[in-house]
Amino acid sequence: MNSIIWLVAIPLLGALLCTVFPRLANRIGWMFAAGNMLAALLVMHTVSQEGAFHYVIGGWSQGLGIALFADSLTALMVVMSAIIALAVSIYSTAYFTDTKKQAFYWPLWLLLLTALNALFVSADLFNLYVTLELLGLAAAALTAMGGSKEALSAAIRYLLIGLIGSLTFLAGVVLVYTAYGTLDIAVLTQQFQNNKVSWAIATLMTLGLMIKAALLPMHFWLPPAHANAPAPVSAVLSALVVKAAIYLMLRLWPDIFYPLANIGISYVLGGLGAAAIMWGSYQALRAQRIKLLAAYSTVAQVGYLFLGLSLIIVLPDGELRHAVMVGVVLLALTHAFAKAALFLAAGVIMQRGGHDRISDLDGTAQTLPVTTFTLALACVALIGLPPSGAFLGKWQLLTVLLHEGLWFWIIVVLSGSLLSAAYAFRLLGHAFGKKNIPHKRLAIGLEELPALVLSLIATLVLAFASAPVAKFIQPLSGVSQ
Amino acid sequence: MENIAWSAFDVLLIAATLSLAWASLTTEHLRRAVIFFIAFGLLLSLIWLRLKAPDVALAEAAIGAGLTGALLLAAVADHQKPINKKPDQKFSLADFVANTFLNLLFIAFAIVFGAAYTFALNEVNDSRLTDIVFQHLPGTGVTNPVTGVLLDFRAYDTMLELAVLLAAALGVMAIGKTRRDFVKPGDMERGLSQWLIPTLIILSLYLLWAGANAPGGAFQAAALLAAAGVVMRLTGYVDGGLPQGIWLRVLLVSGVGGFLLVSLIMMFAGRIYFDYPESWAGSLILLIESMATISIAATLVVAYLCGQPDTWFGGQQKENKHAD
Amino acid sequence: MLIDQILYGLCGIVLFTFGLRIAFSPVHFLRRLLAINVAGAGLFLLLLSVAYRGFDQAPDAVPHALVLTGIVVAFSATALAVALARQLQNRDKENE
Numbered sequence: 001m002n003s004i005i006w007l008v009a010i011p012l013l014g015a016l017l018c019t020v021f022p023r024l025a026n027r028i029g030w031m032f033a034a035g036n037m038l039a040a041l042l043v044m045h046t047v048s049q050e051g052a053f054h055y056v057i058g059g060w061s062q063g064l065g066i067a068l069f070a071d072s073l074t075a076l077m078v079v080m081s082a083i084i085a086l087a088v089s090i091y092s093t094a095y096f097t098d099t100k101k102q103a104f105y106w107p108l109w110l111l112l113l114t115a116l117n118a119l120f121v122s123a124d125l126f127n128l129y130v131t132l133e134l135l136g137l138a139a140a141a142l143t144a145m146g147g148s149k150e151a152l153s154a155a156i157r158y159l160l161i162g163l164i165g166s167l168t169f170l171a172g173v174v175l176v177y178t179a180y181g182t183l184d185i186a187v188l189t190q191q192f193q194n195n196k197v198s199w200a201i202a203t204l205m206t207l208g209l210m211i212k213a214a215l216l217p218m219h220f221w222l223p224p225a226h227a228n229a230p231a232p233v234s235a236v237l238s239a240l241v242v243k244a245a246i247y248l249m250l251r252l253w254p255d256i257f258y259p260l261a262n263i264g265i266s267y268v269l270g271g272l273g274a275a276a277i278m279w280g281s282y283q284a285l286r287a288q289r290i291k292l293l294a295a296y297s298t299v300a301q302v303g304y305l306f307l308g309l310s311l312i313i314v315l316p317d318g319e320l321r322h323a324v325m326v327g328v329v330l331l332a333l334t335h336a337f338a339k340a341a342l343f344l345a346a347g348v349i350m351q352r353g354g355h356d357r358i359s360d361l362d363g364t365a366q367t368l369p370v371t372t373f374t375l376a377l378a379c380v381a382l383i384g385l386p387p388s389g390a391f392l393g394k395w396q397l398l399t400v401l402l403h404e405g406l407w408f409w410i411i412v413v414l415s416g417s418l419l420s421a422a423y424a425f426r427l428l429g430h431a432f433g434k435k436n437i438p439h440k441r442l443a444i445g446l447e448e449l450p451a452l453v454l455s456l457i458a459t460l461v462l463a464f465a466s467a468p469v470a471k472f473i474q475p476l477s478g479v480s481q
Numbered sequence: 482m483e484n485i486a487w488s489a490f491d492v493l494l495i496a497a498t499l500s501l502a503w504a505s506l507t508t509e510h511l512r513r514a515v516i517f518f519i520a521f522g523l524l525l526s527l528i529w530l531r532l533k534a535p536d537v538a539l540a541e542a543a544i545g546a547g548l549t550g551a552l553l554l555a556a557v558a559d560h561q562k563p564i565n566k567k568p569d570q571k572f573s574l575a576d577f578v579a580n581t582f583l584n585l586l587f588i589a590f591a592i593v594f595g596a597a598y599t600f601a602l603n604e605v606n607d608s609r610l611t612d613i614v615f616q617h618l619p620g621t622g623v624t625n626p627v628t629g630v631l632l633d634f635r636a637y638d639t640m641l642e643l644a645v646l647l648a649a650a651l652g653v654m655a656i657g658k659t660r661r662d663f664v665k666p667g668d669m670e671r672g673l674s675q676w677l678i679p680t681l682i683i684l685s686l687y688l689l690w691a692g693a694n695a696p697g698g699a700f701q702a703a704a705l706l707a708a709a710g711v712v713m714r715l716t717g718y719v720d721g722g723l724p725q726g727i728w729l730r731v732l733l734v735s736g737v738g739g740f741l742l743v744s745l746i747m748m749f750a751g752r753i754y755f756d757y758p759e760s761w762a763g764s765l766i767l768l769i770e771s772m773a774t775i776s777i778a779a780t781l782v783v784a785y786l787c788g789q790p791d792t793w794f795g796g797q798q799k800e801n802k803h804a805d
Numbered sequence: 806m807l808i809d810q811i812l813y814g815l816c817g818i819v820l821f822t823f824g825l826r827i828a829f830s831p832v833h834f835l836r837r838l839l840a841i842n843v844a845g846a847g848l849f850l851l852l853l854s855v856a857y858r859g860f861d862q863a864p865d866a867v868p869h870a871l872v873l874t875g876i877v878v879a880f881s882a883t884a885l886a887v888a889l890a891r892q893l894q895n896r897d898k899e900n901e
Contacts, residue, residue: 022730066635
């Protein structure tokens, strides 16, 4: 019961302490990230023992108080965030050396983590809006800490577009309250009907979430923001913040909006997803900097996830839908670990070399062998080569697409993977390029380790864990249970 | 007869509000736009009063129109550019088509949204959550239902909202230092501030105390207190009345901290998170509200100062407290 | 369902839509910020119209609390946006 609360309370407490004691912020920061990991594991343990659970804060009757909820999907998201958060935190202790910067980075970062956790466990629509706002504000502020003019202007754009997205989502919430008299997701799920008002609600909320997830055509804010933020921030933005909006889509459509499911939406979302895959991968191929490549790769990945989502919406409850669900979750998890690893590695390269231009990467393999290895692993996971979790995820997706005879989407997924292979090998080709450098002793910096661990998880751990994960993901029983 | 008078009033109010919004968003001068926006905010408070929402009206007038307006006016000053005569823009067909298309799109959106809203109003019984709220209100120790919802039923949301405010303040401070420039106060400003600031403080304390049983509460009180801080800043106190160093840091976090502490203590005491014992509920709410009020006020002032105060890390205030 | 609810509600929808329309146009950043604030105000108006139950009946308190939260959140976002813009402006001045 209480473990859900710790997920929100621990990072929040950490943020408060880091604000009051800026000189100790480094230490407090990663310790609370570790505490957050414990809370996440506790939640996973509880869910695996007792199944999904539901909890109204303050003990008030449902609808009066705010409800929290955790099922297997929640647990997976929370543990994924916790692991990445810990890795990023450890990396950050080495990345930010200026106390003045640390004083603001750590509280903001921990507030972002709070927002993320609160979002994953929330079962109240207005509470979701508040968490989305906290997430957006903290993320924009952190992006601006990149310091450069590009970072500032990217941060403003991110903030304003994020606000538009949240407001659109809020418009949907207002309609929900008008039509159904409740803000509680469980109550709403039971009462939701298929009528014109419900369509308006679904459209508004989906539009808002599409903006937050950077689905084409609302994606243009993402590349500059992710590319110009400080490396640990970019890692979190691509790996976690984007996933929050997708998680919400997974929560809303199969459960609440189920009465509205129809093939039309599937085509719209799927089509936009396909466009995102092609456009994102193409731009990644053309990117001149590692971080820009990674950012566009995220745009493409969001496309895969929406493609999977479009299938989940229309398929009836059953084995096929569960297979797609597993695929989407595996893709999301793998991408999170791999992308975070990629950004952290890029951060290391930038700190050592002063830049992250791809064409000037020659010699990286010799000076930073561990980081180059990390890059390679991350690329394997991003392309979707075996044995990474992404391979299994795409396999699941393709199997279902084949079964349904959706040839067009199959071609899109395969072309997307080909394009990813292209830009990944371009990156690796330069990184492994030889340069005349005096041979140095092999040295591993502390800051290279987190990225390495993350990429290992993406490629190996998830591969072995995929079967247990698949079993763990209960068929979406919904918040109403 | 009365009904017609009210309807006429409503129509006038709405017409004025929409006109101000239009003026604010379409006028060419930015400063005028901000001033129209402030007026828009004030008319909005009137609408809130008309819709029987005095708590919201207080907050809107103080925060939405007042503090936001002050913030934006200062921002406009940042962006002053020499007035260039813009060359007459050539009529571009592509622009015109795009504009018209967008306009039509948004008009259609408004019509659909409006229709959905009108239909939705009919769907549920008018009282929605009102009955449940009033049914459980006695258990909260306050009689103002808005305070009950904010600080008891949905206290978790309020805690997160204070976290949003804190995040904004931290972000603002991370970006740069406070503004340096202000005009030296004259005699009138000094005289005004000498009675204005204490009045604002007393009003704020009243709103805080009264919030339990009448319109008012932490946010409104905090807004008035922040207004006092803004007045101080405008009359020469560079730090806007804020404390220094670690005390300022503690102050900023004590809003969220108060909520977190009380809720966790409840949890440790064996109750559910955020479950106040009935006999203590009223006092607990007042305690949280008091901490929240000064915390929110300080945060609002920091946000208005638009940067990191010199004393954030415990250093010395760089200019004289009262610029002479 | 009262006529006042519809009247003020539709006013709110007009504000929301108009605000978003301006926010999507190529305007000065400050005006875009104003537009977003106006759109938010439109939504608040919508919420309070839903809460209104008539001249002599107590209104629904939950939307009031939601709007209060919304006002504070909107201010926070505006403050951050203004600070970001100011710093960007400073950088531009330095480069001139």
